[in-house]
Amino acid sequence: MVGQEFSNNRAIEVNSLNFYYGDSQALFDINIAIPRKMVTALIGPSGCGKSTFLRTLNRMNDIIDDVRLDGRIMVDGDDIYDSKMNIVTLRKKVGMVFQKSNPFPKSIFDNVAYGPRIHGTKSNSQLAEIVEKSLERSGLWEEVKDRLDDSALGLSGGQQQRLCIARALAVQPEILLMDEPASALDPRSTTKVEDLIGELKKDYTIIIVTHNMQQAARDSDHTAFFYEGRLVEYDETSNLFTNPKEKQTEDYITGRFG
Amino acid sequence: MFKDKAIKGVFVGMASTSIFIMLLIFVFLFKEAFPFIKHPGLSSLLDMKWVPVSFQQERFGLLPLASGTCLITMLAMLFAVPVSFFSSIYIAEVARPMEREILKPFIELLASIPSVVLGFFGLIVLAPLIKSFFGLQSGLNAISGSILLALMATPTIISVSEDAINSVPSSYKNASLALGASRVQTIFKVVVPAALPGIIAAVMLGAGRVIGETMAVLMVTGNAARITANPLESVRTMTATIAAEMGEVPFGSTHYQALFWVGIVLLVMTFSLNVFSQKILKKYGAFK
């Protein structure tokens, strides 16, 4: 496991996490501490539980029927599965970007303003300010500033994904969960999204699921390798890629399976 | 190549057949209604009274009938739309799978009740209730009719809007929930707006059924052809008029022709309703 150097700078701490879909267990005894304001990459073959793990962190698994979880997940020192935990507060703090971009069928402006409006911002000037800032942050402002009232569905795939990132940023999260955010994009849009992630890590804790080994190696500070529902290896990215300790990790990163 | 052409021919043939039949209906209606234009003249359709059989003066004003149809339709939609709207949301978004399995067949059952049977129910159960509740002399009035029609329109509206709600991609819901929105916020700010064109189409379909319905209204609205906005008065709709009088009218008489005018106006009304709902679907269907 990663050393103790960030012990008092952990954004997320997971202890003995087990997760079940009905009778089938998807995650086995996961222990991991995720450092603040860094990029942590989750890698592993398809079906190994990366998305499931990611969704435990903002409790998006709660909306799936018949799931069960034990263990403990602390975010900023709060047990997020405690009955006193307010799920709205949690999801404001832990934003999420999905694999397939999913803008609402609303205008570009209304997409970004959705979160702040939900959370009670009414003033139009305030909303306009948040929208501009978030779009600037996601590198989309210059491209869309003249057509904020147009439908978001008219944007290109890459723009839509950056819009979704802007929408997530608009509620001022501390942590961003990204589930293969570039996997459905063309190479140029992928580069843009990856560059953006590099930019964002200055201010946000980012956990990103990726299938792309180069991306993981290039953009992340730490990497966690999952295999069949278990966390096999977790280390600084440079260590994990140059000097994996587990045979399974080595096989995976050298492309022998998955 | 030949096969392609043949298949295309079949499709074009089918499509034009339906248009042809539609035209034929119009032509037929006009043919029967035509002599009325010369005598007593179209302006007599604007009379305020419908008195087709009289020793003094026959009067063929469509306004009382059209106003009856409008009043009944609007009242029925007033009852049916809110109920159907919230029911469809409940079934599509809130109900547990178990509840859904009970509710859906129940609603389909409601849709399959023949309208005569509902009319019977209206006559025996509903009208007396309305009568004693409002202290009237008779319960056969606009409100009884529209409650029955609401009962008929509700299953259609519910199942079509439920389909519309179900077809909203779950990725929209996930995006909303992940931003910290509650389920209720997600339903009303994301799901319903996305499903709105379908919901409007459902309401239009329901309205179409209400306007075209004959049996139940014939049995419970009291059938007095008068212009009124009071739901507690008896009214008479266009469909009920045709159904009640067509059997007894002398073939080719002025009265006979007037009934065809009723049919033409009814057709124009439902046709415009359809065009109107298509317009709405076009305008809001794909977000501009």
Ligand SMILES: Nc1ncnc2c1ncn2[C@@H]1O[C@H](COP(=O)(O)OP(=O)(O)O)[C@@H](O)[C@H]1O
């Ligand atoms: N909604 C679900 N219901 C039941 N099983 C699921 C569901 N989502 C994922 N699984 C199962 O959990 C395991 C992990 O899936 P997932 O977390 O999506 O993996 P990954 O993101 O690494 O590809 C898989 O075996 C998958 O079939």
Ligand SMILES: [Mg+2]
């Ligand atoms: Mg996945």
